[in-house]
Amino acid sequence: MPRQPLALAPFRGLRYTALDVGKILDSPEHDFARLLAPPYDIPGPEEARALLRSDPHNATHITRPYQLNITMPGDRPGTPARSVYESAAAHLRAWIGDGVLALDPDPALYVYEQVTAAGTRQRGVIGALELPSASTSGPVRPHEEVGRAPVLDRVRLMARTHANLEPIFLLYPGADGATTRITEAAEERGRLLVDTRTADGTRHRLWSLTDPSIHAQIASDLARRSALIADGHHRYAAYQRMHEHSDEPGWSHGLAYLVDSDAHPPTLGAIHRVVPGLTTREAAEAVRSVARVERVPGGSLADAEMALWKAEHPALLLAGPEGDHHLVHDVDQARLAEAAATHSEAYRELPTAALHHVLLPLWNRSDRDVRMVHDEAAEAVEVARREGGTAVIVPPLRVEQVYAVAERGDLTPRKSTSFGPKPRTGLVMRVLP
Structure with a gap:
């Protein structure tokens, strides 16, 4: 099967007019960053509600439609209720x-830079990613399993809004190629559109590259490369579904943010689990038959996390809201190999593999029964307290582990990785004609 080149096409970006640099400089008292949002699947319910309250035009109103009101301002009494997806589309059309939103005048590739409060700098290029046809192999490799329901959710949102509202996040080894050289020189080669800072202290800058000769250089450089999905597996699967089942030519592409991992090595955080209705003591006792379980003395979550980081992988931490912490390691390899027989050895070395194939079945749970909490172990413990359950603290994977699984054509269990910094939603969107 022939291989399709990696290609990012220029497009006319849909952007918040309030984020334009000139308007920010003219109105320094306004915090226009409040219009932006994290990727749709990151905020928990409370944070999502706070984003919705922060501004009537915050991007969450269109990316998290299940949080939307089902009526629009101005609706007459008796107006039939909209579906949540139709409501998102109505918001988008109204804006x-x-x-509030406007198309840029010329097709462009966009250079996007994030500089976190800790000083981490990431810069890449945003464009319309060409999707593979049924007769070609694609240049984009997933590394994580997806769920049918989240993919269907994104498909319905894209179909109703006729848009890609936020980019997927891709990594590729750029080796100082032309694309990297061009993005690193965006100050000289592009036009600065956005320069703002979000509440977490991260500075966001966006440039447009409209010169066709620059587009040609990037196309030539990327054609021979491949990319790994860092974030956005469900959106990429939704892109593919729209491409396969729609006759509209616009769905042959999907919005993507491509970062050279050689120039900007990503951070890789953890995604913890919360198992509702299962006490830490019950969870630990059930696991003793298949792994070593050691109670961490002291009751400090910080001490327990330190024990987890020092343990040999795969290891996990069962953390209770009352300081009842248990380290789980040395999972029965024969049992894991049998349960994950169709997967590679690299896959079976992942802590999430032991959790997915061995621990959850022992607790009579599936991965669909648990809550996901990104990055913060203390937040996972708090969620466990509220839901009368156990937090399973998962150590972050190493980047080389992810590449090793993907190179073998394997997929990690769902929600095994949290690459960052993630692109902020609302800086540039793509609408179909």
Whole structure:
């Protein structure tokens, strides 16, 4: 099967007019960053509600439609209720009609830079990713399993809004190629559109590259490369579904943010689990038959996390809201190999593999029964307290582990990785004609 080149096409970006640099400089008292949002699947319910309250035009209103009101301002009494996806589309159309959002005049590739409060700098290029046809192999490799329901959710949102509202996040080894050299020189080669800072202290800058000769250089450089999905597996699967089942030519592409991992090595955080209705003591006792379980003395979550980091992988931490912490390691390899027989050895070395194939079945749970909490172990413990359950603290994977699984054509269990910094939603969107 022939291989399709990695290609990012220029497009006319849909952007918040309030984020334009000139308007920010003219109105320094306004915090326009409040219009932006994390990727749709990151905020928990409370944070999502706070984002919705922060501004009537915050991007969450269109990316998290299940949080939306099902009526629009101005609806007459008796107006039939909209579906949540139709409501998102109505918001999008209204914002465009009111001039809150506007299309850029010329097709562009966009250079996007994030500099976190800790000083981490990441810069890459945003474009319309060409999707593979049924007769070609694609240049983009997933590394994580997806769930049918989240993919269907994104498909329905894209179909109703006729848009890609936020980019997927891709990594590739750029080796100082032309794309990297061009993005690193965006100050000289592009036009600065956005320069703002979000509440977490991260500075976000966006440039447009409209010169066709620059587009040609990037196309030539990327054609021979491949990319790994860092974030956005469900959206990429939704892109593919739209491409396969729609006759509209616009769905042959999907919005993507491509970062050279050689120039900007990503951070890799953990995604913890919360098992509702299962006490830490019950969870630990059930696991003793298949692994070593050691109670961590002292009751400090910080001490327990330190024990987890020092343990040999795969290892996990069962953390209770009352300081009842248990380290789980040396999972029965024969049992794991049998349960994950169709997977590679690299896969079976992942802590999430032991959790998915051995521990959850012992607790009579599936991965669909648990809550996901990104990065913060203390937040996972707090969720466990509220839900009368156990937090399973998962150590972050190493980047080389992810590449090793993907190179073998394997997929990690769902929600095994949290690459960062993640692109902020709302800086640039793509709408189909």
